[in-house]
Amino acid sequence: MKKLLCIILSLVTITLTGCGNDNGTIRFGAAGLGGMYYSFSTAFTELATKENDKLKFDVKTTAGSAANIRLLSKGYIDMGISQMDLIDDAYYGSKDFDGQKYTGYSAIAGLYKEACQIVVLDKSSIKTLDDLQGKTVSIGATDSGTELNATQILKVCGLWDNLVKTKNLDYTDAAKQLENGSIDAFFCTSGIQTTVIEELAKQYKIRFIDIDNKCAQKLKTSYKFYDSYTIPAGTYTGQTKDVSTLCVKSVLLVKNNMSEDTVKDLTSLLFKHAKDFQYSLQMDLNFDEEDSTKGVTIPFHPGACAYYKEKGITVSSSAK
Known part of the structure; x- marks a missing residue:
């Protein structure tokens, strides 16, 4: 029932913002305002249309990673970004998707690493993950990658079953409620530097909660797509210390029935403007073709395969 409700809510989001695909417009699922998916999607579509005036895009706000996968699978959007852990779960039908397989899409490229960020106000008494017990915490929007990661982190740390009061808020609402004291902390899985953070x-002195080594090792053992990650000091205003956390890879997806030529052009544009994305988004986007094909467990679109072949890289357009 929960999953059905999530699907309905996701479809409503798209309906309210318009879901037409007239004149060959590419509908790009970008998650919510204030997150890196939206920033990247906006930058990508702007650069792509400047480069190729035949391309038209409509950037859509969605609930996040899981919603983008479902919406791609159902044909409500044409492109989207999602976390590799969720993509693998959805494509091959894990328990997080009730065993149902969501297909109809394929990969263009792995993008950047998304850090699991846990934010509190500097004056907060919360210093460690254990201190979240008894607190009110946003675990991200319903049907988002943040929700999945936050749930996994809290469970591995033994902070579930009513030990933490959780709320489902998007990043913008989470920041507002942290400001006014309605919540004590919020999770955000996103590429750094996340705009809303x-x-x-x-405006306020904030801190980040480390994911300690014991918790990190349990998570990496239990879930194959996590990797260790450090948010360097100075990434955010007032941040004086490195933050030890985990990350997952983000992947750019496209529906299977998009033409091979169009997807090849989009793949080419992505790498041609890699440094432009880095400058405009002020984040580490040093991805290249070799790195972007690693760790992607679903098929690549034939158009992407054609591009990579020209670069001497072989990827598959067939499922395992």
């Missing part, structure tokens, strides 16, 4: 840091 940086804007919060400019």
Whole structure:
């Protein structure tokens, strides 16, 4: 029932923002405002249309990673970004998707690493993950990658079953409620430097909670797509210390029935403008063709395969 409700809510989001695909417009699922998916999607579509005036895009706000996968699978969007852990679960039908397989899409490229960020105000008494017990915490929007990661982290740390009061908020609402004291902390799985966190840091002193080594090792053992990650000091305004956490890879997806030529052009544009994305988004986007094909467990679109072949890289357009 919960999953059915999530699907309905996701479809409503798309319906309210318009779901037409007239004149060959590419509908790009970008998650919510203030997150890196939206920033990247906006930058990508702007650069792509400047490069090729035949391309048209409509950037859509969605609930996040899981919603983008479902919407791609159902044909409500044409492109989207999602976390590799969720993509693998959805494509091959894990328990997180009630065993149902969501297909009809394929990969263009792995993008950047998304850090699991846990934010509190600097004056907070919360210093470690254990201190979240008894607190009110946003675990991200319903049907988002953040929700999945936050749930996994809390469970591995023994902080579930009513030990933490959780709320499902998007990043913007989470920042507002942290400001006014309605919540004590919020989770955010996103590429650094996340816009909504940086804007919060400019107005208030904030801190990040480390994911300690014991918890990190349990998570990496239990879930194959996690990797260790350090948010360097100075990433955000007022951040004076490195933050030890985990990350997952983000992947750019496209529906299977998009033409091979169009997807090849989009793949080419992605790498041609890699440094432009880095400058415009002020984040580490040093991805290249070789790195972007690693760790992707679903098929690549034939158009992407054609591009990589020209670069001497072989990837498959067939399922395992």
